[in-house]
Amino acid sequence: MPSALVLLADGTEEMEFTITYDTLVRAGVKTLSAYVPTISFGTRTVSPPVAKGSRGINIMPDSYLEASVCGPDQHDLLVIPGGAIGAATISTNPVVQQLIRDYIKSGKYVGMICAGSLAAKMSDLPRQSLTSHPSVRAELEPEFEYSEEPVVVSGNLVTSRGPGTAFPFALTLVELLCGKEKREEVATPMIFPTGTPW
Amino acid sequence: MPSALVLLADGTEEMEFTITYDTLVRAGVKTLSAYVPTISFGTRTVSPPVAKGSRGINIMPDSYLEASVCGPDQHDLLVIPGGAIGAATISTNPVVQQLIRDYIKSGKYVGMICAGSLAAKMSDLPRQSLTSHPSVRAELEPEFEYSEEPVVVSGNLVTSRGPGTAFPFALTLVELLCGKEKREEVATPMIFPTGTPW
Numbered sequence: 001m002p003s004a005l006v007l008l009a010d011g012t013e014e015m016e017f018t019i020t021y022d023t024l025v026r027a028g029v030k031t032l033s034a035y036v037p038t039i040s041f042g043t044r045t046v047s048p049p050v051a052k053g054s055r056g057i058n059i060m061p062d063s064y065l066e067a068s069v070c071g072p073d074q075h076d077l078l079v080i081p082g083g084a085i086g087a088a089t090i091s092t093n094p095v096v097q098q099l100i101r102d103y104i105k106s107g108k109y110v111g112m113i114c115a116g117s118l119a120a121k122m123s124d125l126p127r128q129s130l131t132s133h134p135s136v137r138a139e140l141e142p143e144f145e146y147s148e149e150p151v152v153v154s155g156n157l158v159t160s161r162g163p164g165t166a167f168p169f170a171l172t173l174v175e176l177l178c179g180k181e182k183r184e185e186v187a188t189p190m191i192f193p194t195g196t197p198w
Numbered sequence: 199m200p201s202a203l204v205l206l207a208d209g210t211e212e213m214e215f216t217i218t219y220d221t222l223v224r225a226g227v228k229t230l231s232a233y234v235p236t237i238s239f240g241t242r243t244v245s246p247p248v249a250k251g252s253r254g255i256n257i258m259p260d261s262y263l264e265a266s267v268c269g270p271d272q273h274d275l276l277v278i279p280g281g282a283i284g285a286a287t288i289s290t291n292p293v294v295q296q297l298i299r300d301y302i303k304s305g306k307y308v309g310m311i312c313a314g315s316l317a318a319k320m321s322d323l324p325r326q327s328l329t330s331h332p333s334v335r336a337e338l339e340p341e342f343e344y345s346e347e348p349v350v351v352s353g354n355l356v357t358s359r360g361p362g363t364a365f366p367f368a369l370t371l372v373e374l375l376c377g378k379e380k381r382e383e384v385a386t387p388m389i390f391p392t393g394t395p396w
Binding site for chain 1: 211212213216217219220221223224229231248251252253254255256257258260331332333348359360361362363365366385387388389390391392393394395396
């Protein structure tokens with residue numbers, strides 16, 4: 001059974017987090033959320049029991065950012081959701097930056113959506129095709145081949161644009177981990193309106 | 199500022215809950231979630247600190263199902279999300295059933311999505327046009343004019359089908375509460391792919 005780690009912080013866009021996590025679970029992917037702390041005193045970080053999303057929904061993480069449960073030896077996919085403040089916290093965290101490089105190096109997938117794509121820059125990923133929310137385009141454009149596609153797959157890096165592309169982003173991750181048939185099996189009972197382009 | 203109450207229970211479909219709540223907040227709607235309890239001992243209900251969604255995401259409610267914060271004197275909209283087990287808990291709760299009738303009688307909106315539409319039957323709403331997740335169609339078809347439209351607006355009752363219709367459902371609620379311009383203002387930065395039919 002494939003396994004995924006979805007990061008979560010105060011200010012994470014809760015639709016992007018929830019759509020990705022829920023869709024992966026529907027596909028049978030063992031999915032774990034890990035809280036990335038906002039506040040630290042020296043080596044001690046303060047982890048509240050819940051993360052407050054960008055629009056105020058309080059979500060309790062399954063776990064915390066600990067090497068023993070977060071590494072590429074544990075999961076096949078690492079996901080960085082958006083939300084300006086959440087993505088800033090996640091993408092500037094050195095443990096996360098190292099995790100991203102380790103996942104890519106181990107041949108595992110890394111998904112980034114919305115402002116979460118800033119993590120590609122912050123973790124020094126090489127120049128490649130990528131997309132993001134338009135609000136952070138200017139920060140990414142000099143260092144990547146910027147695309148306006150809803151979902152961009154570049155080797156093991158999968159990027160996307162915002163809450164409105166979260167379903168095709170999550171379904172693309174399902175397809176990469178579990179195959180095209182599973183993607184169809186998961187999408188059908190969600191009842192997308194006729195004409196939905198994914 | 200319009201105000202909305204979104205119900206939440208163990209087994210609520212977390213995408214439907216989160217997309218609706220988040221989209222309403224983006225529109226400037228004052229939004230409150232209230233936990234509908236699963237377990238009661240006589241008159242005493244046991245309310246855990248978080249609701250476990252249908253795919254395992256733990257969400258902390260803003261409030262509980264108390265008359266002082268849940269009535270149609272407090273809010274312009276009541277939302278019943280889906281998720282088979284969550285919708286069963288919510289739609290069979292007599293306090294919720296009375297709230298639904300009170301909201302409709304007061305000229306306030308009631309939104310139901312997915313299996314949440316069962317609440318229309320359980321609260322004895324009159325025969326009218328309605329939709330739901332296909333999995334509960336057979337239970338609703340004898341008593342309502344069943345539609346397969348992604349979103350059905352029938353007077354003050356707004357119904358929808360599943361996670362795949364949660365965005366047009368939420369945006370329709372925004373339009374009813376805040377107008378067409380606000381709907382556009384909220385939808386644009388979500389970056390729906392070109393060709394998305396809402």
